[in-house]
Amino acid sequence: MSHAIQLIVGLANPGQEYTHTRHNAGAWLVENIARSERMTLRPDGKFHGLHCLARLNHQACHLLIPTTFINLSGQAVQACANYLKIPPQQILIVHDDIDLPAGTIKLKFDGGDGGHNGLKDIIRHLNTKKFYRLRIGVGRPGKGKDVVDYVLHPPSKSDRQQIDDAMIPALNALPLLLQGEINKAMQTLHTEPPSTTSE
Numbered sequence: 001m002s003h004a005i006q007l008i009v010g011l012a013n014p015g016q017e018y019t020h021t022r023h024n025a026g027a028w029l030v031e032n033i034a035r036s037e038r039m040t041l042r043p044d045g046k047f048h049g050l051h052c053l054a055r056l057n058h059q060a061c062h063l064l065i066p067t068t069f070i071n072l073s074g075q076a077v078q079a080c081a082n083y084l085k086i087p088p089q090q091i092l093i094v095h096d097d098i099d100l101p102a103g104t105i106k107l108k109f110d111g112g113d114g115g116h117n118g119l120k121d122i123i124r125h126l127n128t129k130k131f132y133r134l135r136i137g138v139g140r141p142g143k144g145k146d147v148v149d150y151v152l153h154p155p156s157k158s159d160r161q162q163i164d165d166a167m168i169p170a171l172n173a174l175p176l177l178l179q180g181e182i183n184k185a186m187q188t189l190h191t192e193p194p195s196t197t198s199e
Contacts, residue, residue, distance in 0.1 A: 003089040004180035005132065007062045008033065009077055011095040011118040013152075014067045022138040023151040025163060026094035026118075027065045029136065032167050033174065034063055041065060046083060048076040057175040062086070071117040074125030081126070088131040092177065093122060098147060100137025102155060103162025105170055107186050108133050115147075132182075134170065134189075136163060 010030030011023075018024055034041050034052060041050035041063060049066040062084060066076030081091060095118055100106060110130050113119035123129050139159055141150035155163060169189055176185035 003087075003132075003182070004059075005061065005092045005177040006086045006090040007064060007080060007084065008092045008094065009064045009066065009073075009080075011070055011073050011093065012065055013070050018152070020154040020160075021152050022096050022098075022155050023070055025096040025136040025138055026134075028163070029094045029134070029167055029170055030063050030065050032171060036171060039063070043067070047080040049080070051080065056178055059175075059178040061178055071121055073118040074121035074123070077122050078125040088126045088128050091126075092132040092134055093119065094134040094136065095119060096138045096151060097135035098138060098140050098151065100135055100139075102137055102139040102159035103166040104137035105166045105189050106135045106137075107173075107182070107189050108135065109182070132177075136166065136170075138163065 008030060010026035012018065012027030013021070013023055034054065037054045037056060039052045039054045041052050044051040047064060048068050049064050051062065051064050054061050054063050062080065064076065064080050066073045068075050077091065081088065095116060097114065099114065109132050112129065113123055119133070138151070138155060141147055154160070173185040173188040176188060
């Protein structure tokens with residue numbers, strides 16, 4: 001079962017102080033997409049976020065970065081999906097993941113929230129777990145370190161470089177996602193460097 005992606009959402013906390021923190025990795029990718037297509041994400045009150053309609057490889061796709069705090073992301077996703085009549089199965093949520101090494105990117109459909117408060121709120125608002133997630137590895141905090149504190153701080157210079165490098169295969173996989181070629185997109189993401197792990 002494959003669905004062409006129509007809405008790509010990059011999770012983030014609003015405000016300048018959070019821009020470079022690990023929790024905003026999802027927004028970094030959506031900003032990259034907009035930049036590569038020379039599109040501008042603009043505030044849209046009805047979507048509780050920054051939005052634009054991009055044309056990627058001649059296919060229309062909505063981009064959204066919620067401007068609610070991460071744990072309220074579902075409000076923005078639900079508002080956008082309802083207004084644009086996009087079913088959950090055609091939504092891709094891009095988010096940071098502490099269970100993956102920095103710079104590893106994985107695509108999955110369905111599943112739990114993995115302790116991510118943004119995903120938790122999206123599942124609650126959409127009333128389903130059946131949507132796509134693009135997990136951007138930001139590395140795990142050291143033993144005994146506070147997870148919340150970790151994701152609300154910028155990654156190290158080398159980790160940020162690995163995350164930025166991982167954006168390239170992610171951007172390359174986008175045309176496949178928009179065509180519903182999900183398995184091919186997974187192969188592209190899971191075999192290209194810098195990803196070194198397999199599931």
